[in-house]
Amino acid sequence: MRLDQMSGAKLEQDGSSWQAYAEQPLTFQFSFGDLQTNQDKIAVFVRSVENGQPEAWVQASDGEYQLTLAQPGHYTFEFKARDQAFNYSPVTAVDVTAIPVPAMISVPLLGEVEVRIFQLLVLFGSLAIFGFGYVSFEIVQHRRRIVAAVERGYNPYISGEPVRRVDMFFGRHDLLRRIVSTLHNNSIMIHGERRIGKTTLLYQLANALQEVEDEEFWFVSVYIDLEGTTEEEFFHLLMDEIAQTVRELPELAPEQIEILNGLLNLHLAENQYTDREFNRDLRQIIHILEEYGAVQHRGCQVRLILLMDEMDTLSRFNHLIQQQLRRIFMRDFAATLGAVVAGIEISKEWERVESPWFNLFNEIAMAPFSTDEAIQLLTEPVRGYYMFEPDALDFIVEHSDGRPYRLQQYALEAVNQMLHHKRRVITLADVLVAHELIQLSGQQPKGSWGEDAARGELGVPQTPAPAT
Known part of the structure; x- marks a missing residue:
């Protein structure tokens, strides 16, 4: 069978x-x-x-x-x-x-179709119609934004200011990740020529440390600009910035706020506030952070990172003040306190054996942008609005030597020329005019940002593109 x-x-x-x-x-x-x-x-x-x-x-x-x-x-x-x-x-x-x-339904042209299949057809058809409508709407809106940008003179480039927004930061992401991965047990010294991007890097490092998810540490970063600081006010300035950063932590307990209100820097004049008072206040600050971290970041050790800009100022201070600060980093708070310092000549000054800072920092030299990084800085801020001709990009890259501020200068003036002619393509002719203006001025061109006050009506972001 x-x-x-x-x-x-x-x-x-x-x-x-x-x-x-x-x-x-x-x-x-x-x-x-x-x-x-x-x-x-x-x-x-x-x-x-x-x-x-x-x-x-x-x-x-x-x-x-x-x-x-x-x-x-x-x-x-x-x-x-x-x-x-x-x-x-x-x-x-x-x-x-x-x-x-299965239940069946009669569909014109298709005949008898399972209800389940018919429902899927209706769903996919609806999605296709919605998708087509959405894409069409976005295309129309995008074209309107482009027209509005040209008519109102939208120019995102600006020279001379550091970049604070994460989405406008280009070209240094690998370096940023390298620094973050090193800060667990080390301090960093960043040096490079003026306007090469040191301040921008410190701002972005502060943003990055806020987002770090680490099993061992939680980071508190404090940006401190030392430019124009005198020896008498140095330690007072440091504590002012540190205490203000701690005050801004969310959900501080009332008793922690009370401790902050009792810090000596609030009750002593700048010339009376020495390293001794700084040490006392810093111990109080770290105690607050440890209590705060036990609740908000359980199982993690606090790591307070000072981001100190214009560190060349400190190199001109009396060696005693430098030695006092070194002692704070090396002995008193070595496990908790770290720093990223930035300056122009600090590498040469601190390489000397007699320097108080000799062999304390990991050294990082900031180099100019590579060609790819330069092109990214030029094209990303105007992506979706304007376009560069290849010859225009090549000229800017060749004549900027990878310097971020110079890239910004060329882009700023070239976009102004393009807008003057009511176009959305940046040509070599625009860049040549920008080149002539830069050569004649002998300094960074200021552009036409003073005319941009009313540009919020565009629906176009007004945050400047990265300058450094």
């Missing part, structure tokens, strides 16, 4: 069994035989076993058996053959799972 084929009822094979729709005809085709018995003398019997309950054997017609699965469920169909001497063949069985017939 051999089962040859099944048909009808929308059969689907599922592993070793079959699936078929209930309430629809199902046909079994089989073959049988015996070496000593004519085929017409052999009888074939079939029965179904539903949910473990067998029915009575019934005789099937020659070679075919048809039935309808009355309801959903699991069925086993068994077949056997018998000769004239009442000898029976081994039972041949097949498992069939009957599933409900």
Whole structure:
């Protein structure tokens, strides 16, 4: 006895069994035989076993058996053959799972379609229509923004200011990640020529440290600009900036605020506030941070990072003040306090063995931008609004020597020229005019930012592009 084929009822094979729709005809085709018995003398019997309950054997017609699965469920169909001497063949069985017939709906041009499939078609069609509408709307809005930008003179470039916004920072991301990964147990010295991007890097480092998720440390960064600071006010300035940063922490406890209000820097004149008072206040600050971290950053050790800009100022101070600050870093608060300092000549000054800072900092020299970094700085601030001709980009990169402020100067004046001619493509001719203006001025061009006060109506971001 051999089962040859099944048909009808929308059969689907599922592993070793079959699936078929209930309430629809199902046909079994089989073959049988015996070496000593004519085929017409052999009888074939079939029965179904539903949910473990067998029915009575019934005789099937020659070679075919048809039935309808009355309801959903699991069925086993068994077949056997018998000769004239009442000898029976081994039972041949097949498992069939009957599933409900899906609901159907008549669709023009498509005919009968399953409701489930029809719903998917409606969903995908709706998404396609919505997507097309959204894309069309965005295209129209984008074109309007471009027209408005040209008409109102949108120019995102500016020279001479550091970049504070993360989304306007380009070209130094690898260096930023390198510094962050080093600060766990080290202090960093950044040096480079004026306007190479040191201040911008410190601002971005402050932003990055706020977002660091570290299993061992949580970072508190304090930016301190030392330009114009005198020896008498130095320690007072440091504590002013540190205390202000701590005050801005969210959810400070009332008793912690009370400690901040009792710091000596609030009650002593600048010339009376020495390293001794600074040490006392700093211990109070670190105590606050440790208590705060135990609640807000459980299991992490606080790491207070001073981001000290214009560090060349400190190099001109009396060596005693420098030694006092070194002692604070090296002995009193070595595990908790770190620094990233930036300056122009500090590398040469501090490489001397007699310097109080000798061998204290990991040194990083800031180099000019590479070609790719320069192109990124030029193109990203105006992406979606304006475009540079390739020749214009090449000229700016070649004549800027990778200096961020010079890249900004060229871009600022070139965009002004483009806007003057009511275009949205920055050409080589625009850049040549910018080059002439820069050469004639002998200093950074100021651009036309004074005319931009009313540009908020554009819906165009007015934050300057990165300057350093």
